[in-house]
Amino acid sequence: MQLTVLGCGDAFGSGGRNQTSFHLKSRGGEILLDCGANTLAAMAAYGCDPEAIDAIAITHLHGDHIGGLPYFLLHQQYVAGRTRQLDLIGPSDLPHTLPRLVELLYSNLRQDWNFPLRYSSWQSGDPHHSAGFTLRAEPVVHGIEAYGLRAEAEGVVLAYSGDTEWTDTLPRLADGADLMIVECHGYAQACPGHLDYKTLVVRRDQLPARSLALTHLSEEALAAGDHIDLPVLRDGQVFDLSRGAGR
Template identity: 45%
Template sequence: MRVTILGCGDAFGSGGRFQAATLIEAGGAACLLDCGASTMSAINTYGVDPDRIDLIALTHLHGDHFGGVPFFLLDAQWLRARRRPLVIAGPPGTGERLRSANEVLFNGSANRSDWGFSWRVEEIEPGASHSLCGFDIRTVEVVHPCGAPPTAVRIEADGKAFVHSGDTEWTDALPAIARGTDLFFLECFAYRPTPTHLDYTTILARRDAFDAAAIVLTHLGPEMLKRLDAVDRALFDVAEDGRVFEL
């Protein structure tokens, strides 16, 4: 399994980082986990061919995690002349939220019937497991208000396991879904406790709860970016756009 960070920033592009997008490759298949509004810029910056992405999986339905999907679809239709099928998987409500986003951003696209490639939405109930495009996917509900169930996502392929927390406050669901994983991306928006997100002091105090081979802090906000020197690098790694992990 190969994991490439295309974007690890917060909603505001703090530190000049792209919004959430992680490319996971295994067994000849490719999954894009989250697709923030800046993802097409990230894809072009890092020379990724979006036509080879089989699956877009979404942790939750905030714009910095799914707002790039309408741009991805229109790029596939008009620039790439895509023919390869695409699956978009997300929590309940993904289909309607994406339809609305398509219509707001590109009027008329929500109801078009002349797509040059087939694509469909798969909605995954938290706690359920799905096999999609060569990846085994399991989700759990976390704590982050966004109008639909927010989830942490576990993706397994080639005998390896990758987990992304999505955005969330502390919840015991996190160590449960991360148990035994090879790589765990854990959001850490702030240094001190803050509503609706995780912070470094909370994560540090609960580090022993996690059974993960490697924990990478991601989705860093401006306060956290200023305090990177305080991160215990023996316990945590820190995400950077463009970084690649070979599992």
């Protein structure tokens, strides 16, 4: 399994980082975890082909995690000429929210896609199979319907907290994962619906993943970089998880 960090920033682009999106590739196919507003530009910058994406898994319906979906669909319709199915997996309101979002951005556009969209909703613990990946979700605490995810392929497990404050589902997400991506919006200041570095340091032993990497850092957290001992993701970073190595 190969992971490319398309975006590991917060909603405000703190530190010049792109909004959240992660590209996963296995021998069975390619998926995105979340799709922030500048995902297409990041894919072009880091050599990821939008047409190769088989499925997009969405953790929650905040703009910095879904804002790139309308542009992705339009690209597939008018640039790529896509005809094969695209799987969209996310919170229960995704089939209603996404068409409204497209309408707001492009009010004169008829949403008669040339390719089938297959919507699926997360159910805690139930597996979704797409593009050679087995995806499982656990509910997290973010003020709206929100999930953390596990993606498994080729015997490798990536866990992703999504946006959340501390919750007892996080250890289940982490259990046995080769890598867990954990949001860390704050350094010492707790923010409702988000994790902070001080909490993660205290709780680290409760996250039984082989390794952790931090994402979604605010300006406050980035400014404390010299005091953060856990790895912090950067845009464009690539991990070959089959070897457990990043570059």
